Amino acid sequence: MVRIKLGPAGSPASSTLEGISKVRELGLQCTEVQFSHGVVMKNDLARKVGEEAKKCNISLSLHAPYYVNLASEEPEKISASIRRILDSCERGHYLGATCAVFHPAYFGKREKEETHNMVRTAVTRMMETINESGWKIRLAPETTGKHSAYGSLDETIRLSAETGCSLCVDFAHLYARNQGRIDYADILDRIQDALKIRHLHMHFSNIEWTLKGEKKHLVLDGRPPFEPLARELLDRKLDATIISETPDTWRGSLKMKHIFEKLGYRFQ
Ligand SMILES: [Zn+2]
Numbered sequence: 001m002v003r004i005k006l007g008p009a010g011s012p013a014s015s016t017l018e019g020i021s022k023v024r025e026l027g028l029q030c031t032e033v034q035f036s037h038g039v040v041m042k043n044d045l046a047r048k049v050g051e052e053a054k055k056c057n058i059s060l061s062l063h064a065p066y067y068v069n070l071a072s073e074e075p076e077k078i079s080a081s082i083r084r085i086l087d088s089c090e091r092g093h094y095l096g097a098t099c100a101v102f103h104p105a106y107f108g109k110r111e112k113e114e115t116h117n118m119v120r121t122a123v124t125r126m127m128e129t130i131n132e133s134g135w136k137i138r139l140a141p142e143t144t145g146k147h148s149a150y151g152s153l154d155e156t157i158r159l160s161a162e163t164g165c166s167l168c169v170d171f172a173h174l175y176a177r178n179q180g181r182i183d184y185a186d187i188l189d190r191i192q193d194a195l196k197i198r199h200l201h202m203h204f205s206n207i208e209w210t211l212k213g214e215k216k217h218l219v220l221d222g223r224p225p226f227e228p229l230a231r232e233l234l235d236r237k238l239d240a241t242i243i244s245e246t247p248d249t250w251r252g253s254l255k256m257k258h259i260f261e262k263l264g265y266r267f268q
Helices: 016-025 043-056 075-095 112-133 153-163 171-177 184-194 227-236 250-262
Strands: 004-008 030-034 059-063 099-102 138-141 168-170 199-204 206-210 213-218 239-244
Touching (some): 004 250, 016 043, 043 059, 043 075, 059 075, 075 099, 075 112, 112 138, 112 153, 153 184, 171 199, 171 206, 171 213, 184 227, 227 250, 239 250
Parallel strands (some): 004 030, 030 059, 059 099, 099 138, 168 199, 199 239
Antiparallel strands (some): 206 213
């Protein structure tokens, strides 16, 4: 049977630790721990949060800091980016997190191909460190929302195919990149044709966009609609973790849950 997990980006309580049981009480299945502005959590706390998550049967992922550019003009910024992602992965190991989501790079003045090669080199290096350290977490570069950023669907699929890393599909970002158009079946076809995946990690919200791409995440209001995505996932029997990045966080997850239940899906 297909396994769907829904939950918010960030804790629904005043701390990450307290948030875990709250996610459970809300009837949700997962949450993404946010290291958006830096990895301040210590390994000890990460371990405690991980134990609590196990007890509550909540699956965890994490979002690495936003301040990352694996194709920077300045080598020290690349090293700092790698350090931020690897610090996140170390905490992720103690959290028992499935994957570390990150926004890989900006093109700046570089050609697309050169940027891709730089990102690929950095991802390969980080995967080696993750393996050597015995961490079970997987790197999940995210599809980004702006044309100035590396991370179109094709680039993300290619990166995953060439390195063996995982990926995070942010549908709001793809919708913003495509100026308010989205074809879920086509997106999932392209991923499933290129990568042998049985589970997909994704972000969902609604979004305001400009010609440059994303502007602001919005609550669910049909732009893009969620129900056709839920249908596709159920029809394909594709296991999915869907993190709500709506401004109302867990309330967005509950709306998604309601839509899945209307389609006949029963959450465990
Ligand atoms: Zn996202």
